[in-house]
Amino acid sequence: MIVQKQFSIKFLPSKKTIKVPKDYNLRQAALDCGIDIESSCGGVGTCGRCKVQVKNGHVQSKRSKFITSDEKKRGYVLSCLAKVKSNLTVFIHEKKVKKAKIEEGQIESVIGKIYSGIEKDVFAAVEIKPWIIKERIKVEKPTLNYNINDFYRLQKSIKNKLKIENIAVPIKTLRKLPLLLRESDWEVIITLDKSTNTLINIQRGSSEKKCFGFALDIGTTTLVMRLVDLATGEVVDSTSEYNPQIKFGEDIINRIIYSIKKGGLNRLREAVIDSVNGMILRLLANSKINEEDVVAVMVAGNSTMMHIFYGIPPRFIREEPYVTVTNKFINTSADELDLKYVRNAVVYSIEGVTSYLGGDITSGVLATGIANKKELTLFLDLGTNGELVVGNLEWIMGCSCSAGPAFEGGGVRCGVRAVEGAIEMVVIDQDTYKCFYEVIGSKKPVGICGSGLIDLLGEMYLKGVIDRKGKFNEDIGNPYLKYLDNEFCYVLVDSENSGTGEDIFITEVDINNLMRAKAAVYSGIKTLLEEVDLNLKNIEKIYIAGGLGKNINVQNAIVIGMFPDIDIKKYYFLGNTSIMGAYLCLLSEDKFKYSEEIANKITYIELSMNMKFMDRYIAGLFLPYTDLKDFPTVESLLYSV
Structure with missing residues (x-):
């Protein structure tokens, strides 16, 4: 048997190391090492964001317009286009590594603020009517004269108290039944899904009848979760973070492409499940709520995100005639979906419409x-x-x-999401063409987020920096128009005043990407x-x-x-x-x-x-x-x- 030669890669400044075979992809090596290196295109060489510096060793790399001749001499390559040919030492600039956690308070509270424009009666008219309930049930004790099976006697007691018949029971719940009945002196707390008459869980009769659930939005960019008291409707706590799948591609098309690769779907799913588990654990710990008191998880997301969450190949969403495997995912135990901190809960999902109109839109139409x-x-x-x-x-x-993703920073050289340091508002002086801006968190700017890009594009057009085609007007005497990396760019922030130590600018290629995005929205509406x-x-x-x-x-x-x-x-x-x-x-x-x-x-x-x-x-x-x-x-x- 031939043993393939292994090469060692050391990544700086993290000092993480990994061994990989010859010709292994450098970006994939970084991901395997737990380094979430930035790449909006999913690793196909079209965004230029996974640029790294090879300090020692040799890689074979394809040419890229994103690498200047000077950078090439200094060892810079796009990691997604580089194959490992020897032992390596690779430096990854800090700004190339994704920050997965959203800053506290950046996502608005779900109650009050979200309805800044919707009639309040949409929310006020909601009758709290959970279909997953907890009830205390006293089961008749068996005798020699009445030795009917345990489940029959439990069903009989449920029917007498709740007027519900034909109870279904999962095997994992049935396994708990005999000992639990006897250890709790024939009194138990049942968790029942009234919509399907399914016995979800049983607990000792001494347990409290608390019922909580998680509302979860799986967005392409962001994961948002609310812990909800099902009896009162109170949002006990909430959390949010970036979808870690971003490292495999910023949009759903790139993630579908990645899912087709060997092991790709599993890596995509593990990434989101790990994040969801972490969010659940944080909320339970903060609120001191027992995991057995969580009875339901309600999930909304676009069709691709839902397929990946359930481990179902999304491949044919991308291929003509663009069909999903299903628009309605069946109710599933949390345990089966690897949600390890709420194993007894049932996971429900909001039905989607089609491949590119998912349950998140159904959910939005309902809410509005x-x-x-x-x-x-x-x-x-x-x-x-x-x-x-x-x-x-x-x-x-x-x-x-x-x-x-252009208006979320994707496809724009200095584009970022709405994080601290992002330029969110722009005004250009008509006489000097100088850019004035506001930054999230009042810190040194690190890039331009969506709202800032819309402002910038509008201001550049109104003030004559660009023409109707999005091309720079080179003859207006604009001192902030520079020639950089073989193309013209408009500099908003120079290197001395930026948080990255480099100029923050916009190029005609960036402008073209933004114009395509805005054209798609308006054309869709019309x-x-x-x-x-x-x-x-x-x-x-x-x-x-x-x-x-x-x-x-x-x-x-x-x-x-x-x-x-x-x-x-x-x-x-x-x-x-x-x-x-x-x-x-x-x-x-x-x-x-x-x-x-x-x-x-x-x-x-x-x-x-x-x-x-x-x-x-x-x-x-x-x-x-x-x-x-x-x-x-x-x-x-x-x-x-």
Whole structure:
């Protein structure tokens, strides 16, 4: 047998080491070593973010436009394009390593703040009606004259007290029954799912009848969890963090591609399950709640995230004709899904619509109450994927515009998420072209987040830094326009004032990526409305959900042609509606059943083959749009500047 030669890699400054075979991918070696090296493209060499410096040793690397000739001489390579050829010492700059934890307080509280625009009666009208209950049951003791089996006698007692028959019991619960009945003197606490008449768990009769559940939103970028008291509806505690799958690709397409690789699906699933387990453990420890008192987990997420969470291959979501394995995942024990701190709970999921309109959108429609309103409402979820829904109580239609991660920092050289140090607001001086900005956390800037990018694009256009095609105006005497890495860029922050020690800038390639993203959103809106013979004048409200939405300057989003040019008062920012819908379903059996009705009510429009969408998309690759008649307010601003 031939033994393949192993090479040792030492990563700095972490000092982590790993042995890998010859020709092993350098980026994968870093991931295997537990280093979450940044890469928005999933390791295919198109984002340039996984740049590392080989201090000692030899790698074979493909050429990349992201590596300058000077950097090449100093040993820089894109780790995703590098094969290991010898023992190595590799330096990874700190900013290339993902920070997985979201800073405390960055995600808004689910109660109160999330409804900054939705009528409060949507929440107030919810009757707390959990279908998972705990009840104390006294079971008749067997005798020689009455030696009927334990489960029959338990069923009889449940029927007498709760008027429920035909109880189903999982084998793991049945295994606990005989000893527990006798040790607790024939009095037990049962956990019962009334929707399926399933006996989820049994505990000693001396236990308390506390019932808690977790609402979980599995977003492409962010995981959000709420610990909820099912008796009162109180949100006991909450937590959030970045989805660790980001290291395998920032958008769902790159993650699907990664899932097809050998062991890829398992690595993706393990990453999210480990994070969810950590979040559960933190919330239970902080609140001092016993894991046996957690009876349910309600999950919402897009179709790809849900497939990965359940360990189901998402491959055919990406391949024509774009189908899911299922839109409704069956109720599953937490133990079976490896949620090790709430093994006795049942995991429920909110039903999705199709491949690119998942349960997170169903959840959002439920939370906003769109399906109950007479007024025509447009719902935009501006996460990584960009989903759109329009409708009212009579009908609902939806689509996905595949906006991509550009407005979350992906595909933009100096783009970052909304973390401390991110530039979130931008104003450009008309006379000097100097950029003034505000930074999250009032720290030195490290990059530009989504709201800052929208401001920047709008300001550059209005102040003449770029033209309608997104190209720099080189003849206006702009001192902040520099030639860097073989291309022009506009410098917002010089290296002396940045938190990275390097210039923070935007290039024409970055601008092009942003323009494609904004064009997809606006074109999706126009096409969706036309499919139902409507136009923007018919829209009475626009709800904007998703992490990007809460800090957007609407006027600048209109200036760049991302949002329709209508009365700003019609726009409402809602935050994370997916977690809110999951929360409502956790509390109310009626809401959970209604979410299934909503999913079946939504008619999906496939834009990938829609020629009208493609025509509008091309028209949207100008600022704000090819036809300025769509944007009269912007046209007037241009003449006034």
